[in-house]
Amino acid sequence: MAAARLCWCRCRALLSRPAGAVRARRGLAAGPEMHFGFQTVTEEERREKIYQVFENVAKKYDVMNDSMTLGIHRVWKDILVHKMNPYPGTLLLDVAGGTGDIAFRFINYVRSVRQHQLQRKLKHHQNLSWQEIFESYQKDELNSLGDSQVVVCDINREMLKVGKQKAQHLGYTEGLSWVLGNAEELPFDDDKFDVYTIAFGIRNVTRIDLALQEAYRVLKPGGRFLCLEFSHVSNPLLSRLYDLYSFQVIPVLGEVIAGDWRSYQYLVESIRQFPPQEELKAMIEDAGFFKVDYENLNFGIVAIHSGFKL
Amino acid sequence: KMAAAGGLRRAGWRLWRGRAVVSKGSQHYPPLRALQASAALRRVSDEHKKEPLTSSSQQHFDSPPAGHQPEQKPQGPRPSYTGQGGQESEDYESEEQLQHRILTAALEFVPEHGWTAEAIAEGAKTLGLSVAAAGMFHSDGSELILHFVSECNSKLSELLQKEQKLVQLGEAEKKPIDEFLRDAVEARLRMLIPYIEKWPQALSILLLPRNIPSSLNLLTSMIDDIWHYAGDQSTDFNWYTRRAVLTGIYNTTELVMMQDSSPGFEDTWRFLENRVADAMTMSNTASQVQSTGEAVVQGLMGAAVTVSNAETSRAVR
Numbered sequence: 001m002a003a004a005r006l007c008w009c010r011c012r013a014l015l016s017r018p019a020g021a022v023r024a025r026r027g028l029a030a031g032p033e034m035h036f037g038f039q040t041v042t043e044e045e046r047r048e049k050i051y052q053v054f055e056n057v058a059k060k061y062d063v064m065n066d067s068m069t070l071g072i073h074r075v076w077k078d079i080l081v082h083k084m085n086p087y088p089g090t091l092l093l094d095v096a097g098g099t100g101d102i103a104f105r106f107i108n109y110v111r112s113v114r115q116h117q118l119q120r121k122l123k124h125h126q127n128l129s130w131q132e133i134f135e136s137y138q139k140d141e142l143n144s145l146g147d148s149q150v151v152v153c154d155i156n157r158e159m160l161k162v163g164k165q166k167a168q169h170l171g172y173t174e175g176l177s178w179v180l181g182n183a184e185e186l187p188f189d190d191d192k193f194d195v196y197t198i199a200f201g202i203r204n205v206t207r208i209d210l211a212l213q214e215a216y217r218v219l220k221p222g223g224r225f226l227c228l229e230f231s232h233v234s235n236p237l238l239s240r241l242y243d244l245y246s247f248q249v250i251p252v253l254g255e256v257i258a259g260d261w262r263s264y265q266y267l268v269e270s271i272r273q274f275p276p277q278e279e280l281k282a283m284i285e286d287a288g289f290f291k292v293d294y295e296n297l298n299f300g301i302v303a304i305h306s307g308f309k310l
Numbered sequence: 311k312m313a314a315a316g317g318l319r320r321a322g323w324r325l326w327r328g329r330a331v332v333s334k335g336s337q338h339y340p341p342l343r344a345l346q347a348s349a350a351l352r353r354v355s356d357e358h359k360k361e362p363l364t365s366s367s368q369q370h371f372d373s374p375p376a377g378h379q380p381e382q383k384p385q386g387p388r389p390s391y392t393g394q395g396g397q398e399s400e401d402y403e404s405e406e407q408l409q410h411r412i413l414t415a416a417l418e419f420v421p422e423h424g425w426t427a428e429a430i431a432e433g434a435k436t437l438g439l440s441v442a443a444a445g446m447f448h449s450d451g452s453e454l455i456l457h458f459v460s461e462c463n464s465k466l467s468e469l470l471q472k473e474q475k476l477v478q479l480g481e482a483e484k485k486p487i488d489e490f491l492r493d494a495v496e497a498r499l500r501m502l503i504p505y506i507e508k509w510p511q512a513l514s515i516l517l518l519p520r521n522i523p524s525s526l527n528l529l530t531s532m533i534d535d536i537w538h539y540a541g542d543q544s545t546d547f548n549w550y551t552r553r554a555v556l557t558g559i560y561n562t563t564e565l566v567m568m569q570d571s572s573p574g575f576e577d578t579w580r581f582l583e584n585r586v587a588d589a590m591t592m593s594n595t596a597s598q599v600q601s602t603g604e605a606v607v608q609g610l611m612g613a614a615v616t617v618s619n620a621e622t623s624r625a626v627r
Contacts (some may be wrong), residue, residue: 117428
């Protein structure tokens, strides 16, 4: 009888522990637990910390990208835009696109496609009068992008500032808009955009499912979701080399070039915490996207996920 | 017994094709989705289910008004190159069907944009979808071409089936083989006429190593269909030679058609007539050669027997 009572007490204790633990956690902080790199923080704390990270790195963001990835990030972003293969007239929403890398590549691509289109049109219309040719030149010269537009949205004011400066410096005048916004709660109407991209940004979003749902909401039917992000390397040898490089070299570079060890430590840790390819694919499918697929670049160091709103 | 063997061989041919096709189709299975209201996939309503399986290829030459296309269902008995239609969550059309619709809509833009992702983007636009939907397909337009070829093949077999029915009902005369083949190939090649300017581009894309399995598959199934309706019952090596010969005739006529500038493609049809006639004479010559060969052998055998008899009789004497 005593033994039974002991068991009973122990069971009650076991049952009460989880509830008690939750209550205790709730007492300590507001909101559920999340990861910030390898630390455990609450949602609110995580958002703040990430905002600070990017505030600190904004000015040196591009330089650091080049040194960390040895310039390969440019190729990755080129591949993303090639995969998108945008048709003139496309409306692109680039989320977490602070410094505008994807936006500029998109504009270049659309401009060259448009030029090809115009050349082909001219070849066909061989028997026009001079007046008609003049008029078509005027119309097309003014429309070198074919009505394509990019909206760059970022949560961080500093990153947007750097992006705007870059655009001015590089001479991008038309087709660009800069909007301050949160990926989890986009300030846009439903069914607006043809393509939604998020390059190296979704890792920093606190509620990925909300971001995916917002992506689904703002896309037109037939619209495409593209996500470029660091992912998991399955090859064990490569994985070890990659870990070595990430944890030993990158934070050091961060300290030397940007004077900020902690932010780059966070960056590297957040890559490890991010869900692997298949898991992210399942999350995208849960948000309602069809034909979800991913393409590994560099053996899984980076992956491009693509889905359609059908 | 011979008929059964022939039937088995034909079944084997189709099974091989079917297997290649089904393995492709299995890749297209969409994941099971719980109660997601689709943005673009339309409900397959009950009315459309009761309608007889209309051929989606009817849409081809009557340019459909935007957004008013009746529901397309994948062909039942004939495997299209995309394989079996994907799983449908409840009554919504599958991704496959939506892709078919987009490709069919894209065909009307081919004369202007060629067999490219741009034509597909324009097609998607007419269906009310974003131009980004063209990203579902390969950027070189191969799926558009394969879709077109498979639709043409379906139309051809329908045509041949209808003709066969008329013959069975006694309302039409059974054509002699050469005329049948000529008419079938001509009917099939005439379907290329609206796209003839961009067809050379399509042929070169179909010859890319990546596309060869599918394009070869479609070609062989079409040739097989034609011979089937021509009443070919062969069960011996003739089965292979007949198909090889007709494939040769079809391909060469197609190439001649690309360069033909005569009114109504008269030169092409005359070329076709000559090739079919050649094929007929060749088969006659072959059988003549065979019988001549046999006669020669028999003659030799007879001579040998006579000689040996003469020897024996001389020996006896």
